[in-house]
Amino acid sequence: MVDIKLKLKKAPEFPLEADVITPDQFAGKSAAQIKKLIVYHGNEEKTLGEFFDVTGNGSEVNDIKIIIDGDLSNVKRIGEKMTGGEIIVNGNVGMHVGSKMSGGKILVNGNADDWAGAMLNGGELEITGNAGNYVGAAYRGYWKGMQNGVIKVKGKIGNEALSWVTGSKPGNRFPTLLCGSAGSFLGVHSHGGTIIVEGDCDRCIGADQVRGTIVVKGKINRILPSFKKIGEVKEIELMNGEKIKGNFIEYSGDHSVEKNHSKIDKKTGNISNSSNGRLYVAA
Amino acid sequence: MADKNIRTVTDVICPFCGTLCDDLEVDIDNKEEKIVEVRNGCQIGTKKYFSSNPSVHRYDKPLIKDNGSYKAISWDEAIDKAADILIKAKRPLLYGFSSTECDAQGKGVELAELLGGILDNTASVCHGPSLLAIQDVGAPTSTLGEYKNRADLVVFWGSNPVHAHPRHLGRYSDFIRGYFRKDGSNDRFIVVVDPRNTHTAQLADMYIQLNPSEDYELINAIRAMLRGVELEGDEISGVPKKIIIELVNALKSCNYGVIFFGMGLTQTLSHHRNIDAAICLVRELNDHTKFLLTPMRGHYNVAGANQVFTWQTGYSYSIDFSRGYPRYNPGEFSSVDLLMRDEIDASLIVASDPASNFPAAAVKNMFKYPLISIEPHHTPTSVNADIILPPAIAGIECEGTAYRMDSVPLRLRKVKDAPGDCLTDKEILERLVEAVKKKKGE
């Protein structure tokens, strides 16, 4: 792996749109060429070199490791659409980090703003601090959000994480979110996401979930009326076959959605026993 | 006896609220070019007509701030100065547009694109969440005339038309007789869902008082119940289960139902997810009967702003042109969020008054930078502007097109001349576009 080091020279006055900071864009370019890549500052086009010191030359996408130092909380879209390689951010990072990425790895040693890993389609995004709203969410109006890959957030995340997430067992796609604690509407409109929360959540968790598994190891502020309690379990099987042990209360839902896969049998009143549409909360 | 000094204009469209009543009659004094009487309008619509008369609150010349006070300047100078401010800015905000006509809104889009700025309208702080929900799950809707003729169940959820759309009940939704609702009010069942016992709630056949900000849970419970799910507990969102069952039965058994929703649903906790759930509820109700929903739009042409922005840029509000092409992301490019994060370095406010309804911190940031206001009256925004460009009031002093809350376009009428040197919003924006083009050498 070759290291390409970026250091922020001055804090941008307006949000800096730096979607060029990806291994894909840096591949095969020298430091001088990388410095000439275009970034957007307000309504002006600037070059990456005006804001960053750059050292190191790019090689193959998968061999590139980009290390960025500085407070990047006003730098947006780092790692957007990347397909391979690695990015390490030492500091806070702005909106849309790793959005639509489909491969490789991003590690943020700090906090991330909204839309971190939005519509992620593969690869791994790890954030050691907190993240804002819409982690791994679908952009406005999209019916498919995150479709593959893993997002890990050590701290707390905001509202509406993983909205419209779509996973598929036959397709071998298991979009997964692991986080410390979460706001409201976690996994709203989920179509097969896997979400594991170490701590507590706010309200409306799993709202409109058609398929998917949400595991909350802490408390939920208010469970939606449309979730039906099934009973206590000692072990949970996730969609990808992995197992989690512990004492949980199992709910099925969201039963307000027509296409919910965990159907209630009209004759017997039993809830069909599939791993779809489940919410587990620590007992 | 007709008074020779007075002329009367009939079939006037009221440019105040989204109801766009089209039956006003306005008397104008010919000598003084003043409105002396308005018939058929409600109290708030009528007030707007009278406010157009020359007064200490009305601007009639372009003004510029000079050492803390305002001095009158020529239009040429004002446009030149305003264009300079906008060109210099790296992230200019163009906001408002909801109380003017569609041609002016179109010019606003052109200007924002030229400047590489942010373009937003007041939906950003009212029915923006409805638009987000519609983008997520669609919306089954209809025109107000259909409701008038057919609806036998009308739900007002988080809206209070008695005060916000005073003639809505009389013209479309309650008292009016319709083709299939010959007995008006007696042929309709009115449901009001609101945490406050409003004056609309007092007219209702069924009033459901829920806990504030728990609308999502209630809609969710109704949806689950519709699907035959037994609910646990005795009450949901503070509403006893017995009453929810009654409500579900009423919703299912009507012939033609409609939900009119307002700020009480869009701007309380859960915002667009409330509307998302309400739309899904309506969709599911259509398994049982005919059911539709319509947002109660506030500003008379905010629906038009959404229409115009959408057909010209692809997006209805919160649009960023900084990269030369339109991009859309409420939360990132919406005015309040941008101002809260202090990302704007100049603003042009057209036909709206953000200073009186944005959060104080956002307004403070707006006032830190150059501010241009296209506004006929003294408002908290305009009295803090650096340049004030006085327009003729659309729908009173110039013609134009406006979209009703159900997105039906209506042609506004001119009833009198504007005072002083006022130009129309469209002319002002057109001149700004020309000036910016010239300065940029395009």
Ligand code: SF4
């Ligand atoms: S209801 Fe609205 S449109 Fe009708 S007269 Fe009143 S303010 Fe004007």
